[in-house]
Amino acid sequence: MKGVRLPQRRVEALLAEADVRPGGERDWDLQVHDQRLYARLLARGSLGLGESYMDGWWDARALDELLVRLLRAGLERRVHGIGEIRDVLLARLANPQSPRRSREVARRHYDLGNDLYAAMLGRRMVYSCGYWRQAADLDAAQEAKLDLVCRKLGLRPGMRVLDIGCGWGEALEYAARRYGIEGVGVTISAEQAGHARRLCAGLPVEIRLQDYRELDEPFDAVFSIGMFEHVGVRNYREYFEVVRRCLVARADAGPGLFLLHSIGGNASVRRTDPWIARYIFPNSMLPSAAQVTAACEGLFVIEDWHNFGADYDRTLQAWRDNIEAAWARLDARYDERFRRMWRFYLAGAMATFRCRRSQLWQIVLSPHGVPGGYLATR
Numbered sequence: 001m002k003g004v005r006l007p008q009r010r011v012e013a014l015l016a017e018a019d020v021r022p023g024g025e026r027d028w029d030l031q032v033h034d035q036r037l038y039a040r041l042l043a044r045g046s047l048g049l050g051e052s053y054m055d056g057w058w059d060a061r062a063l064d065e066l067l068v069r070l071l072r073a074g075l076e077r078r079v080h081g082i083g084e085i086r087d088v089l090l091a092r093l094a095n096p097q098s099p100r101r102s103r104e105v106a107r108r109h110y111d112l113g114n115d116l117y118a119a120m121l122g123r124r125m126v127y128s129c130g131y132w133r134q135a136a137d138l139d140a141a142q143e144a145k146l147d148l149v150c151r152k153l154g155l156r157p158g159m160r161v162l163d164i165g166c167g168w169g170e171a172l173e174y175a176a177r178r179y180g181i182e183g184v185g186v187t188i189s190a191e192q193a194g195h196a197r198r199l200c201a202g203l204p205v206e207i208r209l210q211d212y213r214e215l216d217e218p219f220d221a222v223f224s225i226g227m228f229e230h231v232g233v234r235n236y237r238e239y240f241e242v243v244r245r246c247l248v249a250r251a252d253a254g255p256g257l258f259l260l261h262s263i264g265g266n267a268s269v270r271r272t273d274p275w276i277a278r279y280i281f282p283n284s285m286l287p288s289a290a291q292v293t294a295a296c297e298g299l300f301v302i303e304d305w306h307n308f309g310a311d312y313d314r315t316l317q318a319w320r321d322n323i324e325a326a327w328a329r330l331d332a333r334y335d336e337r338f339r340r341m342w343r344f345y346l347a348g349a350m351a352t353f354r355c356r357r358s359q360l361w362q363i364v365l366s367p368h369g370v371p372g373g374y375l376a377t378r
Contacts, residue, residue, distance in 0.1 A: 007038035007039040007041075007042050008038040010038075010042060011037075011038045011041055012038075014073075014075055014078060014079070015070075015075075017073045017075070018069040018072065018073035018075060020070070027061040027062035027065060028061075028062045028065040028068075028069055029060065029066075030060055030066065031060060032057070032058050033057055033059065034052075034055075034057035036057070037052050037057045037058055040057070041079065042079060045076070045274070046076050046079075046273055046274060046275050047278065049070075049275070050275035050279065050341075050344050050348075051275070053340060053344050054279075054337050054341045054344065055337070056340065063343060063344065063347040064346075064347040064348075064350040064351055064354070067347055067348050067350075068350075068351040068355055071351050071352065071355045109280060109281055110167075110187075110189035110191060110192055111189055111190060113191070113331065113333075114191055114195055115331060116330065116334065117168070119322060119323055119326035119329075120319045120322050120323040120326070122138045122139050122142065122318070122322060123139045124139060124142045124146075124170045125167070125170055125195070126142040126145070126146070126167070126168075126170045126171070126225075127167055127168075127226060128145070128225050128226035129226075129261075129263075129308070129312040129315050130142045130144065130145050130311060130314070130315045130318075131144040131145040131311060132144075132311045132314050132315075133308075133311075133378070137318070138315065138318035138319075138322075141311070141314075141315065141318075142170075146171055146174040146175070147174075147178070148362070148377065148378075149171065149175075149223055149259055149261065149362070150174070150178065150179050151377045152257075152259055152304070152362065152364055152376075152377045153221045153223060153257050153259055153364075154221075154257065155175055155179040155181050155221060156179060157180030157181070158180065158181070158182070159179075159181045159220040159221055159253050159254075160181070160182050160183070160184075160219050161175060161181045161182070161183045161221045161222070161223070162183070162215070162221075162222045162223075163183060163184070163186070163222075163223055163225070164186060164215075164222065164223075164224035164227055165186070165224055165225070165226065165227025165228075165230075166185025166186060166196055166207060167189075167192055167225070167226070168192050168195045168196050168199065169185060169192075169195065169196025169197070169199040169200050169205070169207060170199070171185075171223065171225055172185045172196075172200060172203075172205045173196075173200050173203065173205065176200070176203040176205050177203070181204075181221075182204040183200075183203075183204070183205040183206070184206045184207075184208065185200075185206070185207045185208065186207075186209075186210040186211070186212055186215065187207070187208075187209065187210075188209065188210075188211060189209075190209060193208070212227075212239065213238065213242060215242055215246055216242075216245060216246065217246060218246065218247075218248040219246050219247060219248065220247075220250060220253040220256060221247075221253075221256065221257050221258070221259075222243050222247055222257075222258045222259070223258070223259040223260075223261070224243075224258075224260055224261065224262075226261060226262070226263075227262075228260055228261075228262035228287060229262060229263050229281070229286060229287075230283065230284050231287075232283065232284075232285055233268075233270055233285065233291055236291060236294075237295045239295070240296045240299050240300065244299045244367060249367065249368065255366050255367075255369075255370050255371070257364055257365070257366055258300065258364070258365045258366070259362060259363070259364050259365075260292075260361070260362070260363045261361070261362050262287060262363075263309075263312070263358055263360055263361075264286055264292070264309075264358070264360070264361045265287065265288050265357070265358060265359070266288070266356075266357060266358075266359070267288055268288040268290050269285060269286070269288070270285065271285055272285045272286065273348075275344075275348075276348075279341055279345070280341075286358065289361075292361075292363065296365060300366060300367060301366050301367070301369040301370075302363065302364075302365055303364045303365060303366050303369075303370055303374035303376075304362075304363065304364040304374055305361060305362075305364075306362040306363075306364075306376070306378070307359050307360065307361055308360055309353055309356065309358060309359035309360040309361075310353065311360065312349070312353040312358070312360050313350050313353040313354045316349050316350045317350060319346060320343075320346045320347075320350075323342065323346075327339055364376075
C-alpha cells in the first residue's frame with residue numbers, strides 16, 4: 001500500500017509548487033477520476049498528462065489556467081518520460097521535416113476535415129494569430145492581420161506574390177481583391193488546396209499542391225504565414241535560400257520583400273513537446289530568434305521584427321469558443337476522445353502564450369536592404 005501511494009505523494013508535492021491541489025475547489029485544481037494517473041504522470045511526463053486527459057482520467061474546470069500554473073512552475077522540466085528521451089535522440093539523428101516526412105503533418109492535421117476548421121476559425125479560415133490592436137472580434141482581428149501583411153510588403157496592383165504554405169487561400173484571396181496582386185500559393189495539404197482553389201476562383205491566383213523546396217521562379221514579394229513552424233532546424237537555411245532565389249527587386253515593384261509570420265520560442269530546441277508531436281503537429285518545432293538569424297545570415301537584411309505574441313492567447317480563446325459551440329453539429333468522427341484532445345491542444349497553446357513561453361513574430365526581410373531604410377508598419 002505504501003508503494004501505491006508513493007507516486008501520488010510525489011505528484012501532489014510537485015503540483016503544490018504550482019499552487020494546484022488534486023480535488024481542490026478552485027477552477028484550476030485537478031479533479032482526479034482514476035488513481036492510476038499519478039504513476040502515469042511520473043512515467044510519461046507531458047505525454048502522460050495529455051494522454052490521461054484524453055482518456056478522461058482527470059479534469060479541471062479552467063484547463064488553460066491549470067496548464068499556465070504547471071508551466072510557470074517549470075514542472076515539465078522536472079518529469080521526463082522515456083518517450084521524450086527517444087524523441088531527443090531521433091531529432092539529433094534524423095531530419096523529421098524531409099520532403100517525404102513533411103507531408104505527415106498534412107495527412108494527420110490539416111486534412112482532418114474542412115468542416116472542423118470552418119467551425120473553429122471563423123468567417124475567414126485563417127489558422128494563425130489575429131492582430132487585435134484595434135479589433136473587437138476574431139473576424140476583424142484576422143482581417144487586420146491580413147491587411148498588416150499586405151501593408152508591410154507594400155503590395156500594389158500588378159505585383160506577383162508567393163504565399164509559402166497558403167493554407168485555405170484566405171491571404172492570397174484578400175491580397176488579390178484588396179491590393180490587385182497576382183499570386184501563387186503552395187501547400188502540401190490536399191484539403192487546403194481544394195478549398196483555396198474554390199475560394200480564389202476567378203482571381204489571378206494559382207494554388208499548387210507543392211513542397212516549398214521545389215520553387216524556383218521570380219516573385220516581387222513573398223510571405224509565409226504560420227508555416228515555418230513545420231520547416232525544422234535542419235532545413236531553415238534551405239528555406240531561406242529558396243525564398244532568396246525566388247525574390248526579385250524591380251524598379252517598378254519595390255525592393256523584393258519577404259514577410260515571415262511564425263510562432264517562435266525563447267530558446268533554441270530541436271524538437272517539439274512529445275504530446276504535440278504525437279497528436280497534433282508531427283515533425284514540428286518552434287524556431288528561436290538565434291536559429292532564424294543564423295539561417296538567414298548573408299542572404300537577407302532584417303528590416304523589421306514585430307512581436308505580438310500576446311494576441312495569440314486571445315485568438316486561441318476565440319477558436320475555443322467557436323469549436324465548443326459547434327461540437328454538436330459536427331461529424332460523429334470527432335468523438336469524445338478527439339474533443340478532449342482538441343481541448344487540451346487549445347488550452348496548452350493558450351498557456352504557452354499567456355506565460356510568454358511562445359511568441360508570434362512578423363519579420364520583414366530584404367535581399368539587399370531597402371534604399372533609405374524600411375518604414376515599419378503597425
